[in-house]
Amino acid sequence: MQINIHAPYKDRVQQALGDSNLRAAVSKATDRMTDARLAAMGAIEGQTLRAQVRQMKEHVLRQWPDYLLQLEMNLRRNGCIVHWAEGIADAQEIVKDIALQNGADLVVKSKSMATEEIHLNQALEEAGLRVVETDLGEYIIQLADEPPSHIVAPVIHKRLEEIAEVFEEKLDMPPTREASKMTALARAKLRREFFDAGMGISGCNFAIAETGTICIVTNEGNGRMVSSMPRVYVAVMGIEKIVPTVEDAFLQLQALCRSATGQQLTVYCSMTSGPRQAGDADGPEQVHVVLLDNGRSGMLARGYGEALLCIRCGACLNVCPVYQEIGGHAYGGVYNGPIGAVISPALAPEIARFKELPHATSLCGACREACPVQIDLPRLLLDLRSDLVEQGAAPKLEGWGIKGYARVMSSRRMYEKLGKLASISSNLYANLSGGNIQFLPPPLSGWTAYRDFAPFAPKSFREWWRERKLQ
């Protein structure tokens, strides 16, 4: 079943919860990735690595403008053409112009969340270009006409049988359930596209400021093909993806590979420091780098800078009990899981657009424990909730409820009296309904729609303690 990402949040969640195939596929894959991450991080001084990566990323953010200028200067010195894009429309226009000026009617792409964020495929297709995703997972969801549902594993929500159906329908493949046969077919089709493409586009896992180098990591080699085979190569990078030095790049690479897929190193790490030089056997004639802000500087200004430390490894998604149940599409944005619940509203001009996401969490803290950059995601989610209340974007009832709660909690007498009242009335109601409370009137009906409400304890802890001491 395909989830309608434009449906209201509650409907999306309902659709996801009703899809047992999706839940089984997501749960199996995320458990596997978590086991691999734990083993890979456990094989080294994982905590030390996490602390070092965080320190380096924090240092970059403190000197962000300096490193950006250094990166720009070195990219230009290497012969790259640098473009600054403030928002989605600018970035789309820049990439579209490069393609049209170079007469590229076929574009091959490597997996990139930044280009998902700016809806680049759609913009290029509207301009008459053909865009082909070349990461196997992205290729499958492009054929299925679906967005990615995981930062690292875009097709995590589909089972082998469902992927086979897509191949049969879209590629006329004879029925098979053998993954190797499907992969071989995709490989053959994509090989032709690499040869014919006039332009390649990728994201950027990190850019090295001191050398002006764009780095992309893949396991399939498609990133290298995209960045070296077509005549024109465009890298779209979020402006937070900077590391100061080559040593820092390898530090981040360790944390990224181990946390994302549990590998010591991905199969390919492709580094581009400029276009083909005289005498080079291959490489693109033009290299363009689009430095994309799209709300990132605003995030720092609004107090969400910690989320800019994210290296997009996906570890927080894999351990999140909410993501494991509903998968990625139910989040409704490009980014999903705990980090998506933070950056979708924080990147948006209006956080109210994603007002449900800061509540799509159990605040259990598993994401913080898994994060290789030690990002305090639960705190950021609480900050977003608080901002939603301050901006008047949270339901009025929630604001009144929290004010009432604060009032009760600041008066012992009121707390005890209301506690007694709640205990008597809930126990009476439970007795009348023969056990637990199965129905509460709105606005509390949301609770009893899915579970019983247990009546309050007949005695408060304080009463129980007092009686115990008197015995």
Ligand code: SF4
């Ligand atoms: S928040 Fe941390 S765990 Fe989640 S994707 Fe970013 S770096 Fe990975």
